[in-house]
Amino acid sequence: MFLLKLIIRNAFRHKLRSILTVVGIAIAIIAFGLLSTLVGLWYHGVEASSASRLVTRNAISLVFPLPLSYKDRIRQVPGVKTVSYGNWFGGIYIDEKHFFANEAMEPKSFLELYPEFILTPEQKDAFLRDRKGCIVGKRLADTYGWKIGDLITLRGTIFPGQWEFVLRGIYRGAEKGTEERALFFHWDYLNETLKKTMPRRADQVGFYMIDVERPELAAEVSQAVDAIFKNSLAETLTETEKAFQLGFVAMTEAILVAIQIVSYVVIVIIMVVAANTMAMTARERIAEYATMKTLGFGGWHIAGIVFGESIVIALSGGLLGVALTFPAAQWIQVELAQFFPVFTIAPLTIALDILAALAVGVVAGIFPTWRGATIGIAEGLRRIG
Amino acid sequence: MGMGNGKPPIVEIAHLSKSYRRGSQTIPVLEDITFDIADGEFLALMGPSGSGKSTLLNLIAGIDKADEGTIRVGGVDITSLSERELAAWRAANVGFIFQFYNLMPVLTAFENVELPLLLTGLSRNERREHVELALQLVGLSDRVDHYPAQLSGGQQQRVAIARAVVSDPAILVADEPTGDLDRVSAGEILQLMDRLVREFDKTIIMVTHDPRAAEKARIIRHLEKGILTDSDGQPASPVAGS
Ligand SMILES: Nc1ncnc2c1ncn2[C@@H]1O[C@H](COP(=O)(O)OP(=O)(O)OP(=O)(O)O)[C@@H](O)[C@H]1O
Ligand SMILES: [Mg+2]
Numbered sequence: 001m002f003l004l005k006l007i008i009r010n011a012f013r014h015k016l017r018s019i020l021t022v023v024g025i026a027i028a029i030i031a032f033g034l035l036s037t038l039v040g041l042w043y044h045g046v047e048a049s050s051a052s053r054l055v056t057r058n059a060i061s062l063v064f065p066l067p068l069s070y071k072d073r074i075r076q077v078p079g080v081k082t083v084s085y086g087n088w089f090g091g092i093y094i095d096e097k098h099f100f101a102n103e104a105m106e107p108k109s110f111l112e113l114y115p116e117f118i119l120t121p122e123q124k125d126a127f128l129r130d131r132k133g134c135i136v137g138k139r140l141a142d143t144y145g146w147k148i149g150d151l152i153t154l155r156g157t158i159f160p161g162q163w164e165f166v167l168r169g170i171y172r173g174a175e176k177g178t179e180e181r182a183l184f185f186h187w188d189y190l191n192e193t194l195k196k197t198m199p200r201r202a203d204q205v206g207f208y209m210i211d212v213e214r215p216e217l218a219a220e221v222s223q224a225v226d227a228i229f230k231n232s233l234a235e236t237l238t239e240t241e242k243a244f245q246l247g248f249v250a251m252t253e254a255i256l257v258a259i260q261i262v263s264y265v266v267i268v269i270i271m272v273v274a275a276n277t278m279a280m281t282a283r284e285r286i287a288e289y290a291t292m293k294t295l296g297f298g299g300w301h302i303a304g305i306v307f308g309e310s311i312v313i314a315l316s317g318g319l320l321g322v323a324l325t326f327p328a329a330q331w332i333q334v335e336l337a338q339f340f341p342v343f344t345i346a347p348l349t350i351a352l353d354i355l356a357a358l359a360v361g362v363v364a365g366i367f368p369t370w371r372g373a374t375i376g377i378a379e380g381l382r383r384i385g
Numbered sequence: 386m387g388m389g390n391g392k393p394p395i396v397e398i399a400h401l402s403k404s405y406r407r408g409s410q411t412i413p414v415l416e417d418i419t420f421d422i423a424d425g426e427f428l429a430l431m432g433p434s435g436s437g438k439s440t441l442l443n444l445i446a447g448i449d450k451a452d453e454g455t456i457r458v459g460g461v462d463i464t465s466l467s468e469r470e471l472a473a474w475r476a477a478n479v480g481f482i483f484q485f486y487n488l489m490p491v492l493t494a495f496e497n498v499e500l501p502l503l504l505t506g507l508s509r510n511e512r513r514e515h516v517e518l519a520l521q522l523v524g525l526s527d528r529v530d531h532y533p534a535q536l537s538g539g540q541q542q543r544v545a546i547a548r549a550v551v552s553d554p555a556i557l558v559a560d561e562p563t564g565d566l567d568r569v570s571a572g573e574i575l576q577l578m579d580r581l582v583r584e585f586d587k588t589i590i591m592v593t594h595d596p597r598a599a600e601k602a603r604i605i606r607h608l609e610k611g612i613l614t615d616s617d618g619q620p621a622s623p624v625a626g627s
Contacts, residue, residue: 002503009491291487294448295501295548296476298469377448378440381483 003301007308011316014281018313021277025317025360026324028270033325033353034332035263037345039256052215053113054222055244056208059235065204066234068191077224079217080210084109086187087206091154091163093144100140102154102183104190113211116174123148123169131189133168137180141170152183159190161197176342210238267356274364278310282368289372290380299373306372310365311358318357322350394421395555395588396445401454403440414440416611418454422590424555427582429602430592436608438592439560445590446479446558447471459555476504480549480587482559486541488533488548494520495529498547505552519547523577539570546577550587557581559591563598575601 012018056074058064068085075083086105093100107128111117119127119135126148127133136146146152150167165185173180187205194202212221222238229236282289289302325345333343401418404411414437422428430438443449445456447463456463459478466474481487488497498519502512520526523543533541542562549557559578563571579601581587591602599605607614 006489006491013491287487288489291481291483291489292500293472294446294475294481294487296472296504298472378443381443381448381487 003304003308007305007312010285010305011309011312017277017281021274021313022317022320024273025270025314025357026321028266028360029318029321029353029357030325030328031266032263032356033321033345033349034328035259035266036349036352037329037343039260039263040346040349041343042256052212052218053241054210054212054218054225054238055241056210056222056225056236056238057206057244059226059237062206064234065201065206066208066236068203068205070208070229070234070236071205073228074208074210074225077221077228079212079214079221079224081213082109082112082211084113084209085205085207086110086209087190087204088158089154089156089163089185089190090158091156093152093154100181100183101179102185104187105184106187107184110184110209113209116178117171118174119169119171123171127168130166130168131186131192132164132166134165134183134185135169135171136167136183138170138172139180140183141167143181146170154183159194159198159201161193163193165189176344209241267360271360271363274310274314274360275367278306278313278364278368279371281309282306282372286372286375286380290375290377293375293377293380303369303373307365307369310368311361314357314361314364315354317360318354321357322353325350325353392424392426395424395426395459396422396590397455397457398445399455399457401441401444401456402452403437403444403449404452414611415444415451418611418613420606420613422588425582425586425588426604427579427589427602428591428604428606429599430590430606430608431594431599432608434594437611438608441608442558442560442590442592446481446556447475476501476552478554478556480552480554480557482542482545482549482557482562484561484564486533486538486545486565488541488544490533493530493532494525494536494544494547497533497544498551501548501552515551516547519551520544522550523547537570538566539573542566542570542574543577546574546581550581550585555588557587557589559589561592561594563593563595568597571595571598 056066056070058066065087071083071085074080084106086103089102089104091102092098111119111124117135117137123135127135134152136152140146146167148167148170152165152167154163154165155161156163165183171180191202210221210225212218218240222240225238226236289306292302292305293299329343329345336343398421399419401415402413403415404413406412418441430442432438440449444451445458447458447466451464454464461474463471463474489500492500495516498516499512502515507515517526517529520529523546525540525543525547528536528540528544531540533544536544557578562578563574566574575598578589578591582589582603589602591598593599
């Protein structure tokens with residue numbers, strides 16, 4: 001088709017200008033795609049959590065503990081199936097850069113509560129039998145090359161000292177979103193040690209985890225639990241795991257919103273740059289468009305040529321951007337694994353990338369298209385020489 | 386004066402006026418112009434810069450709108466046509482030759498000549514035949530795949546002439562067709578235009594500053610401050626050749 005041929009040849013007539021525009025759009029699309037993925041990942045942890053799991057914590061703040069004695073009273077609340085408990089340990093492996101989650105949990109009930117952490121029966125038994133034992137996710141084990149039987153030392157921050165654990169199991173996540181970069185060890189080990197070193201802090205748990213019989217009971221059970229400890233020394237706040245995670249997310253919500261805004265700003269900036277380039281290009285070709293009109297071509301033909309060129313350039317940038325997003329994401333997943341264990345580009349993100357590129361093409365093309373379509377022939381021809 | 390060819394007029398212009406507005410000012414460019422151009426005529430339009438030659442040519446060719454008066458071309462009053470009708474009329478009836486050739490830089494000589502034919506219902510093969518014929522006529526059969534930048538000025542203008550005649554219009558308008566060419570190339574172009582009048586019965590209206598170019602034409606008209614005169618400086622008689 002002739003017009004298409006003309007559009008494509010026009011688009012790459014000024015090679016340097018076109019290439020710079022295409023590369024600019026590609027970079028904007030990469031940034032947009034990666035930032036969207038980043039924001040999506042942040043919420044992903046929330047979505048992976050189960051609706052039938054509840055978390056009970058100190059009503060005042062996450063950092064205040066609850067007495068261990070609450071365990072039995074929670075268990076008696078109708079609708080409660082399993083109760084587990086633990087502490088956020090916050091130990092550091094080698095140095096701060098090697099961050100991963102590590103928690104002291106009551107191991108038996110914990111594994112019941114988290115069926116998505118898959119261990120072989122032998123490893124599970126070995127972990128439960130060894131009070132100094134720990135389990136880690138497969139991705140974490142891969143990162144540091146840990147094998148069963150290895151000794152792992154964490155430097156305590158909340159609980160000072162050097163803590164040694166024997167690796168007894170490496171679990172796999174049942175789903176893609178399951179956290180595979182965490183370490184769990186026996187709460188008893190933490191508690192026994194504290195009894196000797198800091199008796200004041202012993203027999204305190206950071207949070208209880210409750211599994212209810214049916215997800216519908218979640219609201220009822222959490223109210224019942226909080227009612228028990230109302231007016232006690234340590235009042236509780238019970239919420240679904242999802243809400244609990246959202247609480248974490250809420251702290252970073254402002255940052256997430258900022259990142260989201262930046263991702264859109266990037267697109268808007270490239271829109272303006274591309275619009276300027278297209279306007280410049282169209283201005284240079286006004287006499288050509290007028291000549292075509294002289295020959296009998298209509299405003300619609302010219303509009304198609306100008307608009308088509310804008311779309312061709314924007315889409316070229318968009319496709320290049322999408323193509324480069326994958327290696328970029330791969331690079332992030334490998335190099336920044338401790339922050340983004342799974343940095344996968346969702347199909348929706350690709351769709352949004354293409355949509356953003358199209359939007360750039362449309363916005364950049366509108367004004368020159370209108371100019372080209374409506375310019376008077378006599379006026380347009382005067383632009384020559 | 387006996388400069389006509391005795392044929393009936395193909396262009397009839399009556400009481401044509403055109404002015405431009407610049408802010409609150411109105412600048413008259415053409416004032417009450419009345420004259421005819423006989424079918425098969427080769428007419429040169431001369432006059433000082435800014436006298437309105439291009440404006441008059443554009444009006445005759447249907448790419449600009451008059452304020453007053455009528456222009457009948459081949460019996461059709463083109464001042465009454467809509468934008469869309471005018472575009473179709475131009476495509477069928479007028480061929481354009483410009484000072485700076487106005488070829489599409491991204492299209493080859495062949496594709497440039499083919500351009501007007503894309504608006505017709507001709508098949509691909511028919512189009513190729515027409516294009517090859519037109520390029521042969523201007524002596525550029527060996528340059529079909531060249532881009533304008535790979536051709537000399539004279540060659541580019543010959544491609545432009547091929548483009549102007551490929552759809553076989555009755556009228557050719559040329560605004561300073563030799564204005565950007567050296568003397569030899571200009572001579573070739575004028576010879577070609579002369580041939581188009583003699584052999585192919587085209588009517589040519591040519592704006593020019595160049596007396597040598599005007600010499601080739603059979604009638605010379607002068608435009609001065611928007612008023613048309615014969616070559617002897619007398620106000621033009623209403624009908625050419627009378
Ligand atoms: N679009 C426009 N707006 C305002 N004035 C115009 C416009 N087009 C032409 N004019 C004016 O109309 C007058 C005639 O212009 P035109 O181009 O017809 O002259 P010309 O005889 O072809 O001159 P030249 O020999 O330099 O090409 C000039 O004074 C010009 O400034
Ligand atoms: Mg002029």
